[in-house]
Amino acid sequence: MRVAVCEAGPIDALGDAGSRSVSDLIEATRTLGHEVLVVNESEVGALEALAIWAPVVVVVSRPGLFSRAYSALSRLGAPLIYFAHDIHELRMAEKGRLGVGDISLTHGASTALNAQRARAMRLVEDFCFTHADLTLLPTEEEVREVKARHPAANVERLTWFALDTVAHAGLAETARRAVFIGGERHEPNRDGVEWLLTDIWPRVSSAFTELVIIGDWTVPTITSLMEPASSAHPDAGTNLANVRFTGRLPAAEVDVIMRTALVGLSPLRYGAGQKRKTLDYLAHGLPTVSTSFGVQGHTQVEDAIDGSFAGVRVADTLADWVVALREIADHANAHEWMRMSNAGKAFVESEYGPMPHRLAVQQIFSRWNERS
């Protein structure tokens, strides 16, 4: 079967979580024996090439691309699948609730602007949900949300990632290292890293050798925290001496850092959809401290495995974060560390490994495969 996958730009398999999920989808589709044409919106003439190729199904990634390309793509006559990465509007609404916004605005103005953006985003996403032949979302809670809004919409969950697990070096060879992975392009990451460096890390840094932050980080709100103390910022850099920014790294180097680390961090205070970083930590056998937002979409299956969230300590307040990190850093808790490490990895293998992902993709396409 010929499956076209449309993205707004070049797909970066090592980039943002959205790009990675598209990359995983393409790989799974090809592994299942389907032909895949990757269509890059930024290439002029892409639509003409797509029309000649005559796809049986067209997968369109992200709301902006789906909504602006809908008119052109619908003329192809093939079913259109909207590959939604999350419900952006919910993320924006959460951001508004938190009052995160432009630092030049007052809290009230920022909140009002975020609410207005969320409303505009909802218009875009509602268009996608109601015009797609099928919408794919990564979590059951998002599927329920869309079905409640649009009962006639055809919406299903697709396991979003295909993650290989990596053997951890073991506690004896573990550096007292905490890890955050994620880049500045994703707004919740920017807020989360600022919270981590400003409030959390200064309170726990003495218990660790280092904090490693993997990803691209150049935004002034973060880099200014790392500058030496000055009269303008007397506290800058305090307790941040053992923080290391690596920039973006190849997967093999990420593996080296993670498999010898002690804990993964997901300090996300808002957001929507599935968080790859949390699953990445667990895939490396890393016990993880996360906010509730960092484990969105994990709930039910993990309940069955672990009694809570497999491999994850959920902490939503600063006090809870400090307690959780100090306990994980305490070598007296080696047994608990191993239990969390094993439970997290088992969870990823069973739910987010390449095989369950491939089966889910096969199920999605099978309805059209029979007709092609």
Place this chain on the structure above:
Amino acid sequence: MSTWFRLNSPAVVFDASADDTVIINLVSGRYFRLNAASSLAWNALLASGSRAAFAASAGNAPELVASVDSMIGALTAENLIVPAGETAAEAASWAFAGFSLESFSDLEDILGLDPIHEADPDKGWPAARD
């Protein structure tokens, strides 16, 4: 046949509340806000089948008659409405109290996506931006 205007559907969608209206151009990624007074004009414009019917629905208020062209100009410049043939449709009565279109571009980073897309904002994909 004379020309009037209709919503540029499906490229444009909007959401009206009691206080205001939010309109988004899905192709350009720009979105717009109309306050309550301007929303009345927007609704009447879309419900009217001709310039005469639009003006008549507001009692041929001189302020409206004088500003119809600029209103149409602002909306067509953003491709929110497009020319269409006249019809006999009439809008419900309303009172003109001014018109202003607030424009916002802060969703473009999300809708334009991580790599900035190069589609022409007027023609849409796959036409390239000049």
